[in-house]
Amino acid sequence: MEKGWKDVFLTAHEYKATIAKDILENAGLKVVIMNQHDTAYQSFGDYVVYVEENEEQKALELLKELKR
DSSP: OOTTEEEEEEESOHHHHHHHHHHHHHTTOOEEEEEOOOSSOTTSOOEEEEEEGGGHHHHHHHTTTTTO
């Protein structure tokens, strides 16, 4: 990922990454989801949700319940 972005959520499920993105975007944060699934074996890999570095703490607080 480019400099200035921090990963705040990691999951093997696309729907959870989408939920995290929706929560963060509704709070006004810029969000990027990176799909790190292997192209040959779709069961391997994760979805990583990134936010701008200066919004990391806010994002972590917003996603606290989703991580349980």
